[in-house]
Amino acid sequence: MTVYRERTVHVTTLRATIDEVWAYVSSREAQVKHDPRMVRIDVIEGQWATIGSRMVTTGILDSGEHHTFESELIAIRPPESYTTRSWFPDGHVTGTHQFRQVGGEVEWSHQIDIETRSLTWIERVALRSTRRGRERSTRRTHEQDVAAIRHALEAMRSEAP
Numbered sequence: 001m002t003v004y005r006e007r008t009v010h011v012t013t014l015r016a017t018i019d020e021v022w023a024y025v026s027s028r029e030a031q032v033k034h035d036p037r038m039v040r041i042d043v044i045e046g047q048w049a050t051i052g053s054r055m056v057t058t059g060i061l062d063s064g065e066h067h068t069f070e071s072e073l074i075a076i077r078p079p080e081s082y083t084t085r086s087w088f089p090d091g092h093v094t095g096t097h098q099f100r101q102v103g104g105e106v107e108w109s110h111q112i113d114i115e116t117r118s119l120t121w122i123e124r125v126a127l128r129s130t131r132r133g134r135e136r137s138t139r140r141t142h143e144q145d146v147a148a149i150r151h152a153l154e155a156m157r158s159e160a161p
Contacts, residue, residue: 017101080100
């Protein structure tokens, strides 16, 4: 029995400054207000945007159902990066977001690492056989994330005094 690991990386550019992107990323109020998939983010341990803080996020799935998940902020380096970890029954997901100013745009790199408990060989085969579906789902979610942050940046600019 061995642990199963999977990594996905998405890189996108945003027409913004790193400070504009970080203003959105660091504000749970802005995320809830401007991302139609987001219902609420509750801090259940620690303080928002501090290492070790834990949040419960409630969002809306494509099906219209509400979905909640708990995550912990495990690293943060404003305004360049942050990393969260979420758990599922057989393992955890680590998501690292990195931002880099490149001229008039911000390069946003999002790396997702999945690690499971030790699996039997048949469980590993089953996971490998469904990898493409997970990659499509991850790509679709990333596209939704990009659309949400682009919309939020535009909205926040129009609200600025």
